[in-house]
Amino acid sequence: MGLRIYLTSELSEDNAKQTAEILNLTSRIQELETRIQELETKKNNLTQKIQDMTTNWNKLSISRAQWSIDSYCLGNTDDKCQACQKGWLLTEPSCSAIIIAETANQKTWEEAQEDCKGRNSDLAVVRDSEEKEAMNENNLGSRGFWIGLRVEDGEWKWVDGSDLTDGSWIAAPVDGLCALFYMDNNWSSLSCGEKRQWICQKKALSV
Secondary structure (H helix, E strand, C coil), rough: CHHCCCCCHHHHHHHHHHHHHHHHHHHHHHHHHHHHHHHHHHHHHHHHHHHHHCCCCCCCHHHHHHHHHHHHCCCCCHHHCCCCCCCEECCCCEEEEECCCHHHHCCCCHHHHHHHCCCEEEEEECHHHHHHHHHHHCCCCCCCEEEHHHHHCCCEECCCCCCCCCCCHHHCCCEEEEEECHHHHHEEEEEECEEEEEEEEECCCCC
């Protein structure tokens, strides 16, 4: 009788331990299932965001393509587009936008470059006499326009990182100076913090 009671007691303890382990495992499984559901929800949310971003990107691409057509083709129905978008002048091999501004709206060199960036362009790079002549065909007046040339580390540098190869057009480089382009191919240097009009430039399309 005593042995039976002992064995029964041992079995009861084992059953209790197994039951506790089963409950713990069940609880752990439920936690993992909950975590899986949370991850699945996050995955679905991310998938939806990606789809939304893809849709928006496609719409933006279509919009930019239409903008390009409208800007460069000027509503023509004969499929003939221009080398420069509407409002820009062809100064081969580039397109230039001469920004004429009242004194109150003129900009420092840095501000002018930021404005050009907003137009998907840079301040003008005028490398040779042909480009100078092309630019000079436009009446720039007498006040001067910022172009993409300034002194960096004691050297005249264009905004594309290249060096000025012909320094005869402008004064010796002094830090803090930027270049102005005037009518009749004249160049001048001025403190970059002064406010002037400016010329933006971008590559012309091959049409």
